[in-house]
Amino acid sequence: MSNPALARCRHQTRTVVPLDCARCAVRDLAVCASLPAPEVESLERYASSMELQANAELARSGQPCRQAYSVTGGMLRLVRTLPDARRQVVGFATPGTFVGLSEVAVHRHSIEAVVPSRVCVFDLDMLRDLRNRYPAFEHTLLERACRELDDAHDSMLLLARLSPMERLASFLLRLRRQMKVRDDEPTMALPMGRGDIADHLGLTVETVSRSFTRLREQGVIALPDPQHVELLDRAALAELATVLH
Amino acid sequence: MSNPALARCRHQTRTVVPLDCARCAVRDLAVCASLPAPEVESLERYASSMELQANAELARSGQPCRQAYSVTGGMLRLVRTLPDARRQVVGFATPGTFVGLSEVAVHRHSIEAVVPSRVCVFDLDMLRDLRNRYPAFEHTLLERACRELDDAHDSMLLLARLSPMERLASFLLRLRRQMKVRDDEPTMALPMGRGDIADHLGLTVETVSRSFTRLREQGVIALPDPQHVELLDRAALAELATVLH
């Protein structure tokens, strides 16, 4: 259940690189979009960007919160772990997502890169300043928090009441939406491993794997390789995933 | 699993009463505390207060969102229900809690009174106006949203990975904190029924009941009656409830 890969690559997993907002790939998606243009430019002086290797740790559960992050590339996972190694992947963060905002002084989950990723780093005091100066920025943060809360409530229903098949179907559709896969594109990547999916859906790797095979046997999906799913029968998938609208 | 009591009392379950902010019991707890005094007074002209019978429905899943509520007395439950009647009680709202803020146009869960309750009603457009005019108000809402999000993540771990005993222990301690029971007071009320607890913890009524009895047999709690718990061994309870700090 614990991640040996994490322990392995401890050094040189995070590289600071200069910020270049003008060429930012998620300029419109990110929270920065609610800041005035000149302010965004001044960010470049105070904020920085960071490149993460796969499985690099951006923040660790229990450490004091100092920064928040805007994901610009790759994928992160937010992980809550119990002393006995029971794990819950609280969510995955895709480009455009803002993570790390909290009202408690210490991180309640660690933030790790699922694949090589890139984030913009906001110091919390800078963030506080931005929030005070730009109501539109604060407004955006609240808007996002509300959406995340709705999502979390969905997850709660999923974890409490859905069968493994229903959980997996919901997960696939939700991830697809989150990754903004075009509707006419049947295939999507699964950047995270089966273990992460299991710990996200409250199942074991074995049941996740079995559920994948069952979906495949039923002709609902195809699995060109373990990291890619092709949706063959979306109606059937949507039927299973009663949670998502 | 569905609630027959709900269907029973359909008429005259909600009574509008005049607002009296000066004598509000939760004046310091509620979101209103972040508004300037004169503004609070003007609320009385635009907002209203509502009394709810037990099991009254304040909002129904699927209906358009028009209002938000500040709980001033009693207890509410937020319920997400699937077509086949599987239920998830997403949370309980105690006095001081603000509920109903969302970024989607339609309610994703219904809001019901657990016991006779009272709420202040905010029309959403009034709320938007207040948020625009008072940054401190918006700030408070974001703060609360972040806390709720943290709580929701706790619940996700609970639902995904904890045993029934651990879930119940966590629930009791969390509820106790939420209801602000004094530390020297060993007994606490359980306003909600076993069914609500079950649907909150992702269990069946039977397992909830059995878990209560086991905790009693182990001398961790006493149950003077089904609606009251006395905490006898808090250390043991905290040990079980690894989730909460």
Next chain:
DNA sequence: CGAGGTCTTGAGCTAAATCAAGGTTAGTGG
């Protein structure tokens, strides 16, 4: 006083966890 609701307890069943093992892929070092 009866009826419906809620809580508790028992017995049996089943879905998912656990245990176990083999196959594939990726990364490492010789």
Next chain:
DNA sequence: CCACTAACCTTGATTTAGCTCAAGACCTCG
């Protein structure tokens, strides 16, 4: 470049925790 190792994924066999079904006790309310 290839062998070796370690993850990772899949599949099968077995166990078990919690669900389902069933029934009785208690309590409230009409």
